[in-house]
Amino acid sequence: MTILNIISMGGGVALFLYGMSVMGSGLEKLAGGRMEKALEKLTNNIFLSVLLGAVVTAMIQSSSATTVIVVGLVNAGIMTLRQAVGVIMGANIGTTVTAQLIRLSDIQSDSFLLQLFKPATLAPLAAVIGIVLxxxxxxVKKRELGQMLVGFGILFSGMFAMEAAVRPLQSSETLPKILTAMSQNPVLGVLAGAVITAAIQSSAASIGMLQALSSTGIINFAAAFPIIMGQNIGTCITPILASIGASKNAKRSALIHLYFNIIGTIVFLTAVYGGTALLGAPSFWNHPVGRTGIANFHTFFNVVVTVLFIPFAGLIEKLARISVKDEEESPQEKELALLDDRLLKSPAIALQQVDHVIGSMSKLALQNYLDSVSLLVRFDQKVIEQVDKVESLIDRMEDKLENYLISLSSEELSQVESRSISTKLHLVKDYERIGDYSTNLTECAQEMQENRIVFTNQALEETDILVRAVSEILEISNSACASMDASLARRIEPLEETIDAIVERLKDMHVERLKAGLCSVHAGIVFLEILTNLERIADHCSNIGLHIIGSQKSARHYESHEYIKRAHEATDAEYVGFYEEDMKRYYTAIEKIGD
Incomplete structure (x- = not known):
């Protein structure tokens, strides 16, 4: 085998891996995120978990990819560690589909229909149909189907290139000696399979290489079996690398994959070679193995090991927990861990995680607002420290969310997902600004405390009414954001306009107090600053409502602006009704104080 053959072999492997990636990506797009959602909604039924793991892996053509998704879901808290055990077991079964497709090359028949299904005919036909689509x-769906078919054709082109590259090995004198050593010492075969698979990070590709090698007729069952078992171990390297820097449970998920394959290999080696030692080797043991034999053993091994281990899923989970000890994570780490980069390849799931973190961010913003306004009545240094701590977390969330959404925007997205990202970026910025204005209110409270500023009873009553109005608009905004409810979001703008009217009236009443000498200039400046911050919080709630309204319509870019125009021209009956109700509840109360 010359250097040219080695280069051809490398090219074949590259085509095989790329074809598998393209085919899996096409299938995943066709599924529209439903595979990840199915994994997310798993019950604790181990059999259902195994089935879904097998189906998802068969579609994306990679047990490593499925396990990496599982690591991300566990890290984000979507999936429990117990659910992950079943999915990982199923992933090992699903990955055998590629080898079963390759074995179609062994079809021997004069039937035109059967000949059509041989990869030598089917692969180029699929590629032609795929590229046309x-x-x-x-x-969009037809294009995604075309992508999947093109990937199928590329995968088999790589397989054919590998077979052509290894053909000179038929006359090799060294390789049979190596294979004989592996036959006599299966541990060497396991190690060889594990190392090669870890290097290319794909058990399907390494099985394909083994099937290509089998076309030379120089590899027998005794040598192939341990290599196949080792390949299952080698594929664990990808999720282990993916778990670096992840949560404890994510690391445990990767270890479950490793333990499952190592223990399964030990059990199988003990059973097969123990039986061979006691009863003698089966008649086919030293016969050449073909693509079909490799594919069938690969499937048989993974199915049998999974069936044997299902009753012991809890023990495997315990072993992973023992290996990775529990350490208490801070609430901040738990929240930010939801934005896992491993989920970026699954936009539907990633956006759900973003929604969860934005929901937490909105609650923190409301908490900080309520704490801040409480300081205007009763100063407490501990509350100041708590507000600062939460504000720091809100800032961290904003930074993480923005970077995460920008990274997500570079993935292949649907139009709906792209618009959703734009809306969420706006929501994140508005909640961060609400947090900033709440911090400004604490600074006002500190200034009042340090300079012994005391408001008149009338100013305190006025402020209390405004504070309650802003509290309501924040709560409505949070509820609308949590459910992305446009009808609820329409309740925001009338209240925001009411708050604007209240602020203008309070400024006028404040000027009257200043003229009458009822309050000091210094107290007046702080009072006006409080009004400004409360008004700005309401303004950002208005932005949140408009983003939600705009995201729900087909003409998304114009809908929120049209709504504002109709509302302010008093041509929207619903808006006018809400506005009159809010003015009656809040503005009228302000007027009564003035009287």
Whole structure:
């Protein structure tokens, strides 16, 4: 085997891996995020978990990819460690589909229909149909189907290139000696399979290489079996690398994958070679193995090991927990861990996680607002410290969310997902600004405390009414944001306009007090600053409502602006009704104080 053959072999492996990636990506797009959602909604039924793990892996053509998704879901708290055990077991079964597809090359028949299903015919046909769909079709789903078919064709082109590259090995004198050593010492075969698979990070590709090698006729069952078992161990390297820097449970998920394959290999080696030692080797043991034999053993091994281990899923979970000890994570780490980069390849799940963190951010913003305004009545240094701590967390959330959403925007997204990212970026910025204005209110409270500023009873009553109005608009905004409810969001703008009217009236009443000498200039400056901050919080609640309203309509770019125009021109009956109700509840109360 010359250097040219080695280069050809490398090219074949590259094509195989790329084809598998393209095919899996096309299938995942066709599924529209439903595979990840199915994983997310798993019950504690181990059999359902195994089934879904097998189906998802069969579709994306990689047990490593499925396990990496699982690591991300566990890290984000979407999936429990117990659920992950079943999915990982199923992933090992699903990954055998590629080898079963490759074995179709062994079909021997004069039937035109059967010949059509041989990869030598089916792969180029699929590639031709796929490229036509991908280049000419207008529908997104048709293009995604075309991508999947092109990937299928590329995968088998890589397989054919590998087979052609290893053909000179038929006359090799060294390789049979190596394979004989592996036959006599299966541990060497396991190590070889594990190392090669870890290097290319794909058990399907390494099985494909083994199937290509089997076309030479120089590899027998005795040598192939331990290599196949080792390949299952080698594929664990990808999720282990993915778990670096993740939560404890995410690391445990990766270890479950490793333990499952190592223990399964030990059990199988003991059973097969123990039986061989006691009863003698089966008749086919030293016969050449073909693609079909490799594919069937690969499937048989993974199915049998999974069936054997299902009753012991809890023990495997305990072993992973023992290996990675529990350490208490701070609430901040738990919240930010939800934004896991491993989920960026699954936009539907990633956006759900973003929604969860924005929801937490909105609650923190409301908490800080309520704490801040409480200081205007009763100063407490501990509350100041708590507000500062929460504000720091809100800032961290903003930074993480913005970076995460920007990273997500570079993935392949649907139009709906792209618009959703834009809306969420606006929501994040508005909640961060609400947090800032709440911090400004604490500074006002500190200034009042340090300079012994005391408001008149009338000013305190006025402020209390405004504070209650802003509290309500914040609560409505949070509820609308949590459910992305446009009808609830329409309740925000009338209240925001009421708050604007209240602030203007309070400023006028404040000027009257100053003229009458009822309050000091210094107290007046602080009072006006409080009004400004409360008004700005309401303004950002208005922005939140408009973003939610705009995100729900087909003409998203114009809907929120049209709504504002109709509202302020008093041509929106619903808006006018809400506005009159809010003015009656809050503005009228202000007027009564003035009287």
């Amino acid at each position: 991908y280049m000419a079709a207008k529908g």
